[in-house]
Amino acid sequence: MNNNYNDTLFHRPNIRGCQDMIFDAVTHHHVQQIYSNIDKQGLTEKLEAQIARSWERCVQSYRIDPEAPRKPLIIEHAELTDHRERIDELLGDFAKEEMAQLYQRIVGSGYSVILTNSDGIIVNYVGDPTLTEYFNRSGLLPGAIWTEEKEGTNGIGTCLYEKSPVIVCREEHFRTSHTILTCSAAPIFDAQGDLLAVLDVSSTSAQDSRESHRHTAALVNISARQIENFGFIRQCQHHWILHFHPKSYYIGHVTEGLLAIDEAGHVIAANQNAVHYFNKNRTEFIGKNISELFTTSLTLLMTYTNRQPNGLQLVYDAQHGHPYHTQLQFPKRRSVPSTSIQRIPTTQMPLCMTLEALAGKDPSMAFNVRYAQKVMNKNIPILLQGETGTGKEALAKAIHEASQRRHKSFVALNCAAIPESLIESELFGYKHGAFTGARREGMRGKILQSHGGTLFLDEIGDMPLTLQTRLLRVLEEKEVLPLGSEVPIAIDLTVVSATHHNLPRLIAEGAFREDLYYRLNGITLTLPSLRERTDIDSLIHCALAAENTENEAIEIEAEAFELLASYNWPGNIRQLRNVIRTALALQTGNLVTRHDLPPEITCRPLLSLRTSLIDVADMSNTVPHSSITTPAVSRVQPPSTTDIPDLDSAEKNVILQTLEHHRWNITNTAVSLKMSRNTLYRKMKKHAIALSSL
Numbered sequence: 095m096n097n098n099y100n101d102t103l104f105h106r107p108n109i110r111g112c113q114d115m116i117f118d119a120v121t122h123h124h125v126q127q128i129y130s131n132i133d134k135q136g137l138t139e140k141l142e143a144q145i146a147r148s149w150e151r152c153v154q155s156y157r158i159d160p161e162a163p164r165k166p167l168i169i170e171h172a173e174l175t176d177h178r179e180r181i182d183e184l185l186g187d188f189a190k191e192e193m194a195q196l197y198q199r200i201v202g203s204g205y206s207v208i209l210t211n212s213d214g215i216i217v218n219y220v221g222d223p224t225l226t227e228y229f230n231r232s233g234l235l236p237g238a239i240w241t242e243e244k245e246g247t248n249g250i251g252t253c254l255y256e257k258s259p260v261i262v263c264r265e266e267h268f269r270t271s272h273t274i275l276t277c278s279a280a281p282i283f284d285a286q287g288d289l290l291a292v293l294d295v296s297s298t299s300a301q302d303s304r305e306s307h308r309h310t311a312a313l314v315n316i317s318a319r320q321i322e323n324f325g326f327i328r329q330c331q332h333h334w335i336l337h338f339h340p341k342s343y344y345i346g347h348v349t350e351g352l353l354a355i356d357e358a359g360h361v362i363a364a365n366q367n368a369v370h371y372f373n374k375n376r377t378e379f380i381g382k383n384i385s386e387l388f389t390t391s392l393t394l395l396m397t398y399t400n401r402q403p404n405g406l407q408l409v410y411d412a413q414h415g416h417p418y419h420t421q422l423q424f425p426k427r428r429s430v431p432s433t434s435i436q437r438i439p440t441t442q443m444p445l446c447m448t449l450e451a452l453a454g455k456d457p458s459m460a461f462n463v464r465y466a467q468k469v470m471n472k473n474i475p476i477l478l479q480g481e482t483g484t485g486k487e488a489l490a491k492a493i494h495e496a497s498q499r500r501h502k503s504f505v506a507l508n509c510a511a512i513p514e515s516l517i518e519s520e521l522f523g524y525k526h527g528a529f530t531g532a533r534r535e536g537m538r539g540k541i542l543q544s545h546g547g548t549l550f551l552d553e554i555g556d557m558p559l560t561l562q563t564r565l566l567r568v569l570e571e572k573e574v575l576p577l578g579s580e581v582p583i584a585i586d587l588t589v590v591s592a593t594h595h596n597l598p599r600l601i602a603e604g605a606f607r608e609d610l611y612y613r614l615n616g617i618t619l620t621l622p623s624l625r626e627r628t629d630i631d632s633l634i635h636c637a638l639a640a641e642n643t644e645n646e647a648i649e650i651e652a653e654a655f656e657l658l659a660s661y662n663w664p665g666n667i668r669q670l671r672n673v674i675r676t677a678l679a680l681q682t683g684n685l686v687t688r689h690d691l692p693p694e695i696t697c698r699p700l701l702s703l704r705t706s707l708i709d710v711a712d713m714s715n716t717v718p719h720s721s722i723t724t725p726a727v728s729r730v731q732p733p734s735t736t737d738i739p740d741l742d743s744a745e746k747n748v749i750l751q752t753l754e755h756h757r758w759n760i761t762n763t764a765v766s767l768k769m770s771r772n773t774l775y776r777k778m779k780k781h782a783i784a785l786s787s788l
């Protein structure tokens with residue numbers, strides 16, 4: 095670090111102009127301020143605590159030279175588009191509208207309004223068009239990175255670090271090149287309390303002082319809270335949302351408390367105001383039932399809201415008895431996801447496929463889920479082992495959705511499904527012009543897309559050895575170098591990988607790197623095959639709910655359910671899902687019957703049948719598995735020898751059932767039974783099955 099700046103600045107030959115001299119003197123004073131503060135020499139004016147802490151970090155942790163010339167760091171356009179999409183997904187258009195309104199309030203004062211994501215990347219910018227050039231030169235433009243590590247003390251970066259509002263006025267910036275700026279920034283948190291974005295207002299006016307910026311800072315703070323509340327409602331729109339405030343007229347206002355509540359009445363998310371009102375750590379009330387926090391219950395709130403949709407209900411805080419006015423907002427119906435990112439928000443995931451529900455009643459799945467819950471927030475890589483179609487990807491998604499990374503992307507790469515030559519660019523991405531045929535704007539690889547979230551490497555056993563080496567380096571160094579680029583990009587992600595191969599055997603054969611295996615295998619969870627599972631009933635319920643995409647009021651005959659449940663499934667869950675998907679497509683009159691099931695399932699003796707109907711639509715709402723109302727099932731026992739029909743009548747039965755299944759269409763029946771039409775006619779004649787019997 096530059097500790098002998100006195101000598102370098104003041105003993106230079108006087109060959110430059112007066113302006114340069116003044117600039118040097120100002121710079122010298124600024125640098126002197128910084129170092130005397132760090133050295134605690136007491137030479138400086140009183141410094142805000144946030145600024146003092148940040149200067150110390152800049153010197154001691156980031157080792158930045160305040161005088162070093164610096165060009166703004168700008169990310170590629172494709173990457174910026176990705177970051178924008180992610181922010182839009184969580185905040186919608188409201189952030190842009192609020193920024194435009196904030197800008198209107200301060201227009202004419204030479205300010206620009208800036209939104210960054212949690213990585214300090216400017217994703218949106220509104221400013222006076224005549225000053226754009228000026229701000230661009232200062233590096234305040236879309237795609238620029240303004241973390242403290244890169245730019246030293248500054249509104250955005252310091253706010254990201256401090257997670258609280260900051261003002262950074264002119265010489266309080268660490269880098270001398272930024273001392274023309276005055277910035278007010280406020281953090282925006284997501285529904286889980288994680289930092290999501292920073293809203294910042296910056297100016298380049300020499301008249302600005304910390305005092306004159308206080309009013310702007312207050313406006314920025316209010317807008318940040320507005321965006322946060324709107325984002326909360328958007329992120330939790332499929333749950334019950336309780337708005338509350340001690341004063342009735344503040345319901346809907348920026349200071350209201352917001353709680354998202356699940357169907358059982360448990361609090362699953364809270365905004366910053368709610369944390370403030372409860373005056374507790376978030377973890378102390380998330381997961382509690384609403385009736386433990388207020389003198390009410392979800393049922394009471396719902397009943398009241400049904401009677402008076404816009405009415406406010408007065409309740410009391412269960413601990414201190416403080417009065418609160420409340421308004422309950424009903425969950426919004428689910429809609430199809432609008433983004434191309436392979437991220438499955440909890441709200442779109444069938445409830446029976448959440449991590450908790452996947453534990454089900456099968457002991458090995460319950461074991462897997464328990465272990466996943468223990469390690470998922472500790473950056474421990476998880477390796478999922480199991481036959482194909484056993485639900486490895488479903489488990490990986492459920493882990494992501496239950497983890498603290500759920501608001502970031504879940505990105506899957508099937509290493510076996512793409513040609514070896516493409517895996518590299520798919521995984522690491524490339525810079526524009528990296529190779530012939532590359533997209534002009536470059537491409538962000540899966541690793542960068544999953545930054546902050548989860549990277550799911552499916553069929554990892556099929557990854558070529560050369561790429562295993564590169565992947566290992568990325569995971570060890572936590573940096574990725576896109577093809578054609580010389581600048582590594584820092585990444586923060588958790589890896590879940592899956593394979594049906596026996597990796598130790600591949601290692602012994604020299605086809606898999608041992609060091610990568612240990613890097614990926616923080617913990618191995620082995621999924622049971624379908625034939626080993628003891629929770630087939632639950633799997634059928636879940637598959638019916640998940641495949642009933644129209645969410646229609648469809649019922650399944652108990653006999654059909656029994657046939658499905660008692661079938662000795664040779665394949666995997668995917669086969670079960672296919673059978674159910676076809677049955678739902680074939681059914682008529684919103685009733686699934688045995689005729690909608692394939693012959694290999696129906697052409698078996700069945701001893702006990704249930705007579706009731708099961709409502710398929712209900713299944714999508716009745717989860718977890720333990721709460722699915724399974725009708726009194728008399729599980730099919732192995733038939734006694736007297737029950738076993740002779741071969742001839744078994745063949746007749748199969749033919750009759752297949753004919754029925756295909757509505758007596760001879761061609762389709764013959765195809766299904768894998769015999770020619772002639773053979774089918776012959777066999778029908780033998781068993782006296784006449785078409786006239788229709």
Ligand SMILES: Nc1ncnc2c1ncn2[C@@H]1O[C@H](COP(=O)(O)OP(=O)(O)OP(=O)(O)O)[C@@H](O)[C@H]1O
Nearest residue numbers: 481482483484485486487488633636637667668671
């Ligand atoms: N508990 C479950 N209930 C219902 N459906 C499930 C369940 N688990 C997985 N599935 C479904 O089974 C199918 C196969 O699951 P998935 O793709 O996760 O398996 P996989 O082991 O990753 O397969 P592969 O090895 O072929 O990649 C998917 O349609 C998935 O939605």
